[in-house]
Amino acid sequence: MRVVGIEGTAWCASAAVFDSERDAVSIESEAYEPESGGIHPREAAEHMREAIPRVVAAALETAEGPIDAVAFARGPGIGPCLRIVGSAARALAQSLDVPLVGVNHMVAHLEIGRHRSGFESPVCLNASGANAHVLGYHNGRYRVLGETMDTGVGNALDKFTRHVGWSHPGGPKVEEHAERGDYVEFPYVVKGMDFSFSGIMSAAKDAYDDGTPVADVCCGLQETVFAMLTEVAERALSLTGRDELVLGGGVGQNARLREMLAAMCEQRGAEFYAPEARFLRDNAGMIAVLGAKMYGAGDTLDVAASAVDPDFRPDEVPVTWRDDAEDVLLAGAGAPTDVRGAEAVVDVGAETVTKTRRPKAYRHDALDARLRRERTTHEARLLSEARRAGVPTPVVFDVDVPGSTLELERVGEADLRDALSERRVAAVAEHLAALHDAGFVHGDPTTRNARVTRSGTRDERAGRHDPRAARHAQQRDADGPEASRGERAGADATREPRDGGRVYLIDFGLGYYTDDAEDYAMDLHVFEGAIRGTADDPEPLLAAAEAAYREAGDPGVLEQLREIEGRGRYQ
């Protein structure tokens, strides 16, 4: 099978032919290079208008036989550019009299890595100009496990280099200068598996304006931003129980980013794959390869329904080209990674748990020492604060800050991710409301950072009882009994008691004091993201969590949550 791909979402006018029998991809590209500033949408569209016909003609010349389908990048991207690519693709499909395939550009960045690596079901880190996110496949969709809360990673670097007066694109220049620089400290912002660049970028501009050598700023920027991406990639591997990672996107051409991801994977025994540069930056080869898979699955478009979509999210795409057999539950129940978190090594004893934040080989030494110290201290303090706010947490028996080690009470009998139920997620939402009411956030409320019990457990035998939880459990009892994942699987440890049982929050290392409703909303956003990434049928669980938060906390935070979720991220 031979498929033509056409790409032109922002700066790269590109066409390719993928020949599936030979597994050969020929790519013809012409880059748009703005004379000043960043990408101007009108100029970029003009570039597409001129260059797309040339690259398509050049690509077609490389085809060693008839073409079976025409695939094009439908989005996300810059509207005027997408429309020109869409028209070109429709015209070509009509003139060749072959079907049209509409490809999601972000899913193409992921699938090219999967295709080239031969990995079955990897987690994917997309590090591109306009985007930055971690994806994992589950139940017929690529789910967004974590993403930037503001700009894409490349755009963030490009904004800094514009400030310094360097031409677009800035990413390669940051890489070049960083090699000669010394590390300087910048804000490090990871919230669960989401992250944000705006604070770091303004700090970098300030540092430059204050006279810090630009090479040092570049080094500090790379070390910080790429450590954040590597950390969320590791969190995603841990949450999903997967051991394969692929990289996509133009920033993936950066050797330091690839080095960090490779080091992280090596340290946790996972496999890492980064495609060669021509498949990392925007290119039509990845569009043609995914286009061929979609065409093979009969996933073609009627011309009438082939409109482009500048905000096309990867999780909107029904994945038609993968076998269900490849589906590996993100929940990963019983995976061997059970007591190895993303951050720490956790030794679970009969009564106590020892949690050690070991040095991470991928991080700069100074950053590594700072994060381990800060998080160990925060975790110890906030575990106690949370208990004072009425939220069940493990007792802290001992804190060793230089060794980054905590000795904690062992709590619960299963992680929430292996025992999801409406009552239990509602209890977590109530706990979050109590923390927020006390003026701090958890910072990482995933389904692995909550522990659940059965009725008649050690806690009740020991006479410990939480009246708040019992009251809410009573209310919700009217819902009637429901089968948790564990019950369906017949797993005794995850059986849900009629009163919902006790739900503990653990792992407060990313928590901090704040009175900003946006931070509270981010807590809920992280929790909902974890539910979406874990559950087969997340909707009832999300509804239960929100109903519980609305009742126990400030409904204004839920409005803020809607606002966060509605933010466009593809400008």
Ligand SMILES: C[C@@H](O)[C@H](NC(=O)OP(=O)(O)OC[C@H]1O[C@@H](n2cnc3c(N)ncnc32)[C@H](O)[C@@H]1O)C(=O)O
């Ligand atoms: C929607 C689509 O149009 C968009 N495309 C895109 O962003 O182009 P891409 O080729 O994936 O990435 C370009 C970015 O990649 C950065 N970049 C290129 N080489 C780099 C390097 N060596 N180090 C760091 N960043 C680099 C550039 O500065 C620029 O911001 C996207 O995928 O988000």
Ligand SMILES: Nc1ncnc2c1ncn2[C@@H]1O[C@H](COP(=O)(O)OP(=O)(O)OP(=O)(O)O)[C@@H](O)[C@H]1O
């Ligand atoms: N106090 C505890 N009682 C019982 N089990 C615990 C306790 N603390 C941790 N665990 C178990 O160890 C796992 C990892 O712990 P924790 O989340 O604290 O580590 P982490 O490395 O910070 O993980 P991550 O960053 O992936 O959330 C938990 O999901 C849980 O199964």
Ligand SMILES: [Fe+2]
């Ligand atoms: Fe891209």
